[in-house]
Structures are given as C-alpha cells and as structure tokens.
Amino acid sequence: MAFCANVDSYYNYRISLPANAVFLAIFSLSFLAFAAVYGATRKGLGFTVAMLLGVACEIIGYVGRVMSWENQWQENGFLIQIVCLTIGPAFLAAGVYLCLRRIVYAFGPENSRIPPEYYTRIFIPCDVISLVLQATGGGMASVASHNNDPVETGDNIMIAGLSFQVLTLLVFIICCIDFAVRAGTRHRRLGAAAFDQDAAALKLRGSWLFRGFLVALGLATIGIFWRSVYRVAELSRGWSGPLMYRQDLFIGFEGVMIAVACLVLNVFHPSLCFKELMDGAGGIGSKKKARKAAEVVEAREGKSEPVSDVERQSL
Incomplete structure (x- = not known):
C-alpha cells in the first residue's frame, strides 16, 4: 500500500499498525474476560454491562484506526474511532461508580458522609448526561464532516460532555478520599468498632483480593480521569488542533490509560474479589x-x- 507523506490526511501522521493492533487485541481479550466472569459467577450484572459496553466501544474504535491505517484519507475509519473512543470510557466510569457503595458497605455505612445508595443515585445520572452529550456531539460532528460542513457545534457538545465527565470523576475521587479519611479517623478513635463487625465483612476486609481490588479501582479511576482530561485538551482546538496530530500522546494518554483501567479490573473483578457483597449488603x-x-x-x-x-x- 502506498503512503503519500506530503499529502494531509485526517491524522497528519502515519498510524502505527502494531500499536493499534495491540490495543485491539487487549480490549478484545478484556471483553471476553468480563463476559466469562459474569458467565461463571452470575453476579454484578450492572457492572458487567457497563464494562462490556465500554470495552465494545474501544474495540470498534480501534477497528476504525486499523481501517485508517489502510487508508487514512478515508473518512469512515476516522469518524468511527473518534466517536467510539470518545464515548467508551463513559461506560467504564459507570462501572467504577457502581463499586463505591459496596466498598462503603464493606467498612460500614456509618463511615460515609452520605447513605451508600446515594453514590449510585448521584454519579450514574451524571454519567448518563455526560454520555448523551458526547454521543450527541459526536453524531452531529460526524454528520457535519460527512457533508463537508463545519464540525464546531458537534465538537463543542462533545467537549461539554467530556468536561462534565471530568468534573463528575473529580467529585467522585473527592468522595472516595473523604470516605477513606472519615473511616481512618473513626478507626483511630474507636478501633475495630469503627467498622462493620459482621463475620463476612471482617473476612472480606482481611482478604488480599479485596485489598487488591481497592488498588485496582483506584488505578482505573485515575486512568479514566487522566484520559478524560487529555481528551478535553485534545479536542479543545477542534479536529485540527496540535494535540490531534500527536500519536505518541494518543497512545500514552488514551490507549494505555484505558487499557490499564480495563485490565486491572479484569484481574481484580468485583465478582471475584468480594462476591459476598454482590448479592448481600451492597447488592442491587x-x-x-x-x-x-x-x-x-x-x-x-x-x-x-x-x-x-x-x-x-x-x-
């Protein structure tokens, strides 16, 4: 296949086939892993649906980038990847949000500033708003691009959705830190009595799988947050901004961040790490x-x- 180095394309760089093929393989395996765990445990339906939708968007997005490697002057591959890779992490964020209330139940609701159920009631609607804005903006921009019309309106709506996602994630991180600080403060003051003394909760908190899950969830949250900040900056100058032409930044801040978020939750899946809470306290x-x-x-x-x-x- 010929490559015209001096002719502008949608990317303004030569897409790396090895890098995008690796991400496509990683997300395909991640999808199968999330589906397999649910098939084996039949637990965590909400979490599984959110993660599968998010990973499916990543798979389709990287298929679009592989299509662009074959012909990066063709519009379809570019539009597929920019829309799917933009909205995919919103689904992944929803899966992360669903986990916090179960963590609160594991340590005891009295350590939380708000009732555990409110974490879901607050953050899931915010995530839906973010997703709707991103999907609407992406659709409008794609139609405009296909018709050779200005894409600024759709792009601005996408940026609004991404910015709202960043804000929601930031508030979520603050809530997690607040819960950890309150739980730690009560533990120093009251000792073991600060936490739920149910036998199942005691066993769960002492397990290395649960502790590993807490670390994994933190890494996934930071990865999705950092990626979302990057995408706001990337799209802030439109589809022809300087960051849009940096493949190294895209691979590092988009591909790697989301791949890590998915893989750590594959390894430390909540249905495996604290299955006691998936149907009991903290269950839907x-x-x-x-x-x-x-x-x-x-x-x-x-x-x-x-x-x-x-x-x-x-x-």
Missing part, C-alpha cells in the same frame, strides 16, 4: 429485601405472632 436488591423483611416482621409482631430467630434469618 439488598435494600428492598431488607425493607420487605422488616415489614414482614413488623406485621407478624403487630398481630402478636412471635417471630423466631430462624425465621428472621430466613427473611
């Missing part, structure tokens, strides 16, 4: 089950019907 249906059980007990006792300890545990 736990609060409803607890409320229903309390209502049953209250109704029985209101009718002067004693409820044995065995029955309470079964509820």
